Amino acid sequence: MSTVTHTPGDQAGPDQAPPPDRTPGRGAAVGGSRAGARIFNGFSHLFLAVWAVMVVYPLLWVVMSALKTDSEVIRKPLSLFPEQLQWGNFARAWTEGHIGDFFLNTVLVLTGSVFLTMLLGSMAAYVLARYEFPGNRLIYYMFLSGLTLPIYLAAVPLFKGVYNLGVTLPFLGPNKHLMLILVYVAWSLAFTVFFMHSFFRTLPTAIAEAAMVDGASHSRLFFSVMLPMAKPGLISIGIFNVLGQWNQWYLPTLLMQSVAGEPKNQVISQGLIELSVNQGYRSDWSGLFAGVTMAMLPVLIVYIVFQRQVQSGLTAGVSK
Amino acid sequence: MRHGVARFVTGFLALPVGLYLFYVVWPFLQAAGYSLTDWGGYSDRQQFVGLENYVRLFTDELIRKAFWHNVFFLVTVPLFTIALALFLAFLLNVGGREDKAGIRGVFGSGLYKVIFFFPQVLSLVVIAVMWQQIYRADGQGLINGVLMKIGLVDQDDPITFMYDPEPFLGVPAVLWWLLVIAVWSGAGFYMVLFSAAMQSIPKDIYEAAILDGAGRFHTFFRITLPLLRDTVSVAWVYLGFIALDMFALVYIMTPSQGGPNHASEIFASVINFNAFQKGQFGYACAIAVALAIFTILLAALQLRITRRERIEY
Numbered sequence: 229m230s231t232v233t234h235t236p237g238d239q240a241g242p243d244q245a246p247p248p249d250r251t252p253g254r255g256a257a258v259g260g261s262r263a264g265a266r267i268f269n270g271f272s273h274l275f276l277a278v279w280a281v282m283v284v285y286p287l288l289w290v291v292m293s294a295l296k297t298d299s300e301v302i303r304k305p306l307s308l309f310p311e312q313l314q315w316g317n318f319a320r321a322w323t324e325g326h327i328g329d330f331f332l333n334t335v336l337v338l339t340g341s342v343f344l345t346m347l348l349g350s351m352a353a354y355v356l357a358r359y360e361f362p363g364n365r366l367i368y369y370m371f372l373s374g375l376t377l378p379i380y381l382a383a384v385p386l387f388k389g390v391y392n393l394g395v396t397l398p399f400l401g402p403n404k405h406l407m408l409i410l411v412y413v414a415w416s417l418a419f420t421v422f423f424m425h426s427f428f429r430t431l432p433t434a435i436a437e438a439a440m441v442d443g444a445s446h447s448r449l450f451f452s453v454m455l456p457m458a459k460p461g462l463i464s465i466g467i468f469n470v471l472g473q474w475n476q477w478y479l480p481t482l483l484m485q486s487v488a489g490e491p492k493n494q495v496i497s498q499g500l501i502e503l504s505v506n507q508g509y510r511s512d513w514s515g516l517f518a519g520v521t522m523a524m525l526p527v528l529i530v531y532i533v534f535q536r537q538v539q540s541g542l543t544a545g546v547s548k
Numbered sequence: 549m550r551h552g553v554a555r556f557v558t559g560f561l562a563l564p565v566g567l568y569l570f571y572v573v574w575p576f577l578q579a580a581g582y583s584l585t586d587w588g589g590y591s592d593r594q595q596f597v598g599l600e601n602y603v604r605l606f607t608d609e610l611i612r613k614a615f616w617h618n619v620f621f622l623v624t625v626p627l628f629t630i631a632l633a634l635f636l637a638f639l640l641n642v643g644g645r646e647d648k649a650g651i652r653g654v655f656g657s658g659l660y661k662v663i664f665f666f667p668q669v670l671s672l673v674v675i676a677v678m679w680q681q682i683y684r685a686d687g688q689g690l691i692n693g694v695l696m697k698i699g700l701v702d703q704d705d706p707i708t709f710m711y712d713p714e715p716f717l718g719v720p721a722v723l724w725w726l727l728v729i730a731v732w733s734g735a736g737f738y739m740v741l742f743s744a745a746m747q748s749i750p751k752d753i754y755e756a757a758i759l760d761g762a763g764r765f766h767t768f769f770r771i772t773l774p775l776l777r778d779t780v781s782v783a784w785v786y787l788g789f790i791a792l793d794m795f796a797l798v799y800i801m802t803p804s805q806g807g808p809n810h811a812s813e814i815f816a817s818v819i820n821f822n823a824f825q826k827g828q829f830g831y832a833c834a835i836a837v838a839l840a841i842f843t844i845l846l847a848a849l850q851l852r853i854t855r856r857e858r859i860e861y
Contacts, residue, residue: 268764272639272654279636280663283736287666289690290678305688306697352564355557367565374572376844378792380819381836382575384589384829385582389575414571417564446556475671477796497673501800504677513688517681524674531669535662538669543741 287524294318294517301513314514321503321518330499331522336405337495338473341412345469346462348413349420350428354450356421357428358436368425374418383482386411390483402487408495411483412473420465427461428454467534467541474527477501496523582833589829601834610821611835614813620719621727621794621814622846626787628731630780633738634773636664640739641746642764642772661743664736672733676800679729683709683801710802713811720811726797734790738783745779746772785850792843795820815839 288308293301294317296310322328356368387402390411394401401407431454439453455462477497486492494502503519531538583601587594605611640657654660667675682690685708695701712721749772757767795816799805806817813821815835823832 265764269654276636276639276654276660279735280660282732283663283666286678286682286690290681293681302688306690306693348564348567351560355560359553359557361554361557367561370565370573371568374568376847377576377840378816378836378843380795380816381579381833381840382572383819384823384832385575385578386571388578389570410567411571414567417568418572421564446553447559450560471669475673477671477673497671500673500677504680504800513681516677520674520677524670524678527669527671528666531665532662535665539661539665539740540744542668542737543744 287528290517291521291525294514294521296514296517298512298514301517317514317518318522320512321515321522325503325512325515325519326494326499327496327503327519327522330494330496333405333493334474334495337408337412338470340406340409341416341473342466342469344409344413345416345420345473346466349417349465350424350455350458350462351450352417353421353424354428354454357425368421371418371421374415375422379415379478383478387482391487394487403484403490403493405493408480408483411479412476415479416469416473420469423465423468424458424461427458431457463537464541464544467538471527471542579833580837582830583837584834585830586828587830588827589823589832590827594830597830601831602838604831605834605838610810610813610818611815613810614815614818617719617723617812617814618792620723621730621791622788624727625730625734625791625794626784628727629734629738629787630783632731632735633742633783634776634780636735636739637742637746638768638772640743642768661740664739666736667733668737670733672796673800675729675733676797679797680710680801683725685709685711710812711808713808722802722808722812726794726801726812729797730790730794734787738787741783742776742779745776749775781850785847788846788850789843792816792839815842 289306292308292310293305295313295315296304296317297312297314300307300311352367352371356364356371390400390402390407394404394407398404399406400410435453435457436449439449444453475497476495480495480498481501484493484495484498500519500523504516582594584596584598585594586597586600640654640660670678684690684692685706687693687696687703687706689706689709691709692701692706696703696706701707709725710722712725714721716724753771753775754767757771762770792815794814798812798814798817799820802808802812806813806821816839819832819835819839822828822835
């Protein structure tokens with residue numbers, strides 16, 4: 229984003245000078261006249277409103293269908309107003325559909341994994357960004373290469389590795405929360421390191437030097453000076469990681485499988501996939517809609533409350 | 549002192565690098581190794597077959613199909629998403645009234661931005677399961693239901709969406725329907741991105757243009773768009789990666805994860821099919837390595853193209 233003031237645009241002006249000379253009349257006719265502007269303004273609102281409806285209507289439809297009876301879902305699939313609000317659907321999805329368990333598992337895993345991702349990611353990024361040592365570039369590019377490789381490539385060796393480790397260390401085997409935490413951390417490190425690396429590079433060195441003169445150790449310098457200074461970057465990448473790990477479905481589907489017949493510790497997206505298959509067989513449509521509603525409402529509400537931070541956090545992730 | 553630095557650096561790097569090596573790098577290296585064997589995935593028996601798996605890639609009908617489907621998404625997902633996002637951002641930022649202060653954004657643009665961003669915070673799984681219900685091939689689905697009500701679609705002949713392998717413009721219909729979901733869910737995010745970039749363009753450039761008599765369309769096409777070039781090309785690269793990653797939608801929504809009759813296979817689903825359904829793990833790894841090389845080449849190519857464009861300008 230900072231690049232918009234670069235010269236290429238300025239050079240564009242002189243290059244393209246002739247055409248504007250030819251066309252000011254047309255420009256004025258379309259954009260300049262009052263009536264034209266009003267028509268265009270109306271058209272803008274119309275189109276924007278249509279797209280807003282296309283975004284909101286399906287979401288609203290899912291939420292409202294979650295409050296219907298099954299027969300109503302079949303009889304009047306389109307109505308947005310249930311004859312009677314069936315809050316029981318949510319209770320049924322929460323217990324019988326195990327959405328409650330999915331939530332608990334997801335929260336347990338994410339609490340650990342997001343915290344560890346941020347801590348380990350910024351530690352590695354900091355050292356790579358601000359200390360010279362042999363192998364620095366190698367490690368940095370190793371992390372960077374993880375951004376381009378498709379996850380499916382690693383699927384079966386990853387499962388085998390986890391399975392074999394579980395034989396000696398059962399708490400790191402398949403279907404264990406701690407294992408999933410570590411896997412999430414490892415797979416989130418690539419982007420986190422990449423992002424925080426560029427962030428630590430931009431921090432001024434003067435403050436760091438002052439702290440060193442005052443006798444701070446390297447790790448104290450990091451935790452009490454550099455990390456607080458990197459807060460804006462941490463917020464951005466934190467939001468990115470929370471959403472990314474909340475949305476993760478491939479890794480849990482692969483790794484949270486029951487090996488010895490015990491119940492699976494499913495996370496929400498994994499559970500939702502299974503729910504969509506199962507409820508299809510049982511034709512418990514309202515239960516499925518209730519499950520989807522419960523999976524999307526918390527994120528939507530958090531987003532609406534923190535929309536400014538989420539928007540700028542996520543777009544910063546792209547434009548870095 | 550030097551010793552202290554070495555200890556500090558190792559201490560900080562040990563855990564992240566260790567985790568990364570074990571859970572990311574090592575599996576990738578193993579996969580590359582398996583791609584040279586005929587390993588089935590379950591037995592302990594495996595034989596070194598050299599490049600046989602890679603030779604087989606080029607004659608595999610399914611791979612050829614998946615390749616073209618990937619190319620389809622690679623072109624269409626960024627194209628349609630960026631076009632729509634730019635159009636929405638344009639309307640938001642220049643659709644408003646014109647006064648002495650220049651051209652304004654439309655009234656309520658903040659609210660529109662909040663709403664358009666919704667799909668971005670929903671997980672792909674939620675989106676897929678939701679669209680499964682929207683795309684239902686009977687009157688219970690949202691689209692079929694609406695179209696039947698207004699009489700555009702016959703009760704007994706609904707749109708079959710995910711079950712429709714019939715080609716439209718040479719591409720199976722099911723892929724077009726998946727594309728709609730990808731554009732629906734991506735447009736809002738890139739609209740916000742472009743909007744932010746548009747607002748960071750200095751106001752005096754616009755003022756100068758308006759003084760010269762440029763209307764809002766001219767300002768947009770001659771000033772805003774060229775200045776957005778960098779943001780757009782970054783968006784293009786990101787959307788390219790997303791397009792390679794349509795697997796969630798294919799996996800959850802299409803019949804037998806790539807159907808009907810392999811009409812919606814992409815690289816990832818072919819890997820999945822070979823590894824877990826046909827039990828040809830070595831071969832699946834070879835496909836995956838090919839995909840990784842394809843991805844890296846593509847990323848390099850995109851970087852090159854965007855760089856060259858910048859020089860031309």
